[in-house]
Amino acid sequence: MNPQATREEYLYFSLPEKLIFYMLALMSLAYMGHQVWARVKLWQSGRPTGPVREGKQYWMPTKEGIAKWWGKVLPFILLQKKVRSSRPKSGAPMHLMMFYGFGALFIATTLLGINTYSPYKFHKGAYYLLYETTFDSLGLLLLFGLVWALVRRLKTKEPIAQDKADVGILVLLLAITCNGYFLEAARIAADPKPWDTWSWVGFALAQPLGHFGVLAYKLSWWFHVALVLAFFCIIPKLRIRHILMAIFSAAGSPDTPMGKLRTIPMEEVEQTEQIGVKLAKDYSRWHLMSLDACMECGRCTEVCPAWNVGKILNPKRIVQDLKGAMETGAEVAPSLNPEALWQCTTCNACVEACPVLIRHVDIIVDARRNIVSEGGLSGSAALVLRQTASTSNAWGTSGNREDWMKDLDIPLARDGKEFEYLFWVGCAGATDPGSVKTTKAVAELLKKAGVSYACLGSEEACTGDPARRLGEEFLFQEKAMENVSVFERYKVKKIVTACPHCFNSLKNEYGDFGASIEVFHHTQLLQQLVSKGSLMAAKPERGSVVLHDPCYLGRVNDEADAPRALVDGILDPEFSGAKTRCCGAGGGRMWMEEPPNERPANARIDQLLATGAKTIALGCPFCKIMLDAAKPDEEIRLLDLAEMLQEANK
Ligand code: SF4
Ligand code: SF4
DSSP: OOTTOBOOTTTTOOHHHHHHHHHHHHHHHHHHHHHHHHHHHHHHTSBOOSOEETTEEOOSOOHHHHHHHHHHIIIIIISOHHHHTSOTTTHHHHHHHHHHHHHHHHHHHHHHHHHHHSSOOOOBHHHHHHHHHHHHHHHHHHHHHHHHHHHHHHHOOTTSOOOHHHHHHHHHHHHHHHHHHHHHHHHHHHSOOTTGGGSHHHHHHHHHHOOOHHHHHHHHHHHHHHHHHHHHHHGGGSGGGHHHHHHHHHHHSOOSOTTOOOOOOHHHHHHHSOSSOSBGGGSBHHHHHHHTTOOOOOHHHHHOHHHHTTOSOOHHHHHHHHHHHHHHOOBHHHHHOHHHHTTOOOOOHHHHHOTTOOOHHHHHHHHHHHHHHTTOOOHHHHHHHHHHHHHSSTTOOOSOTTGGGTTSOOOBGGGOOOOSEEEEOOHHHHHOHHHHHHHHHHHHHHHHTTOOEEBOGGGOOOOSHHHHHHTOHHHHHHHHHHHHHHHHHTTOOEEEESOHHHHHIIIIIGGGGTOOOEEEEHHHHHHHHHHHTSSOOBOOOTTSEEEOOOIIIIITTOOOHHHHHTBTTOBOOSSOGGGOOOOSOTTTGGGSOOOGGGOHHHHHHHHHHTTOOSEEEESOHHHHHHHHHHOSSTTOEEEEHHHHHHHHTO
8 A cells, every 4th residue: 555645635726716615615604504593593492301400401411411312323323223124125225325325425524624624634545545445435325325316206206205305405415426526536637646546436437537637627626615515505494404403303302211291290381371282382392303303204104004094194294384383483283283183093103113203192192282271172082081080981981890800709909918910900901891801811810820919990090091192181190190099008019901001101101190110011921921831822723813013012112022922823914013003092092983994993904814814812902992893704803812821721
């Protein structure tokens, strides 16, 4: 490797030319800064979320937060975890090529800048030669990715936006990349050196182009500068800004579990005299900032169960419309379309899919909260809230939480005997006929395995999950406090439940009300009992059973292994585990009327039956009710995993 190898910066440029360049660069950066500041002011109008020091709210995280930032930026941004996990044949490889190619050229430019403007002159010898070869090669990634993206954008229709600005920005980036190579070729042609072969792309281009001369080199240099400075000016205005905003969105994203909604303190209501979000400024600063990170990729819309059955709810649209409301100061609910807001099942598929970690469910539920507080909810959804308030049962039945226990020897907490697990039955588990079968199966299995447990019976109240997700925050809080006081009375340390919605609320949301309890989904406890040998796993005929992961277990609480450990050879449908598809019952949708052709359960049952299985195993009473109504014929069996285990352990 030639130790003399290097290249001269500002080759053939006079001092006045350099000064003109610096002036243009400063003007463009100042314009960019002005645009960025305008966005920052919009985000700052939001609710502060940072730690409070000396009475002042600091938005930017403290030192301790930096480790947390890294824990998110590394997997989600640098390793592109979410991008890689979707669209494996088109969107993912294309985006990865652009991301890593762009990142490489950014690093190359930064290193060059340090060498040029700092006292450290390292751009020479072996380092220089490796630099040239490496970044010449990586730049091709960006080039191919951009061509792919451009062709795709011109050919594909929704959900990718058909915005002329998108095509324009791709053309601009393509022009910058191509001209970068052209500039290198012109430099080599104008000032050839023996080590130019290391800049292999520019060197290859320089050969057929012949000797360009200094003028051609300088013209392409100025053209490159003009394109790059134009890019700086438009970054903050267009969705290309996600290349920077995604880092901030990921770094500052909430640490709270996916299934936990924000608890509204009563003091906040007294202070603001409102509940939930009326104007965009009522969202947190991070929520507002995350809107600007949206790359409009449409991944959220692709997985939305409501959108997929022809409803108007489109999570990408929600984000765009909220961004519009942030910019104009318009009221949120009308801007987002109230009809769409009530179509959400809070399944979190959009949240799971979003590469920049936007929390659509927070956005939707906060808007619902305000509508409900202003009396804007009517029909069956409003009825559920009234029923929950008057009977402590979302189905509105009262006094029958112990009916399922008749003729069974079910221990009750009020009997005064010590127990290890509280078996939380839930509203559906106690009263819906299909779910009662699951409840009885769980009770029988716990008894058979010798687990010490007790039920609350009539002392159990709805967890408040449907109320919270429908936007009636303070009804949820009332139920949570009521239940927590019962837990305290019986010194409950562990809870097992067959309902993933109860599981989620008890596990992730009751901590805000003083509960400190280990919470298990019944499949998790049953898995432990099977692995200890206290129970046997079910062994159906191979290929006869398919598993439907409930959203609030497989995705929201990341538990996909326990259900699979209970049945040998169970099949996975298209979309399983964290990528499962919703039955349509969450977020209060269970109680809302919808035309049969707009039921997400119809789409889901088709995916499940496409495996050829005639038995569908599940772990959620809501899924059982919805899928049972959608099944095409009576031959199809819907069994909770506990029922399958009950059959296997007869
Ligand atoms: S919200 Fe997320 S998933 Fe949806 S379009 Fe924007 S970046 Fe893509
Ligand atoms: S939570 Fe589910 S239903 Fe609601 S917008 Fe997201 S994907 Fe659609």
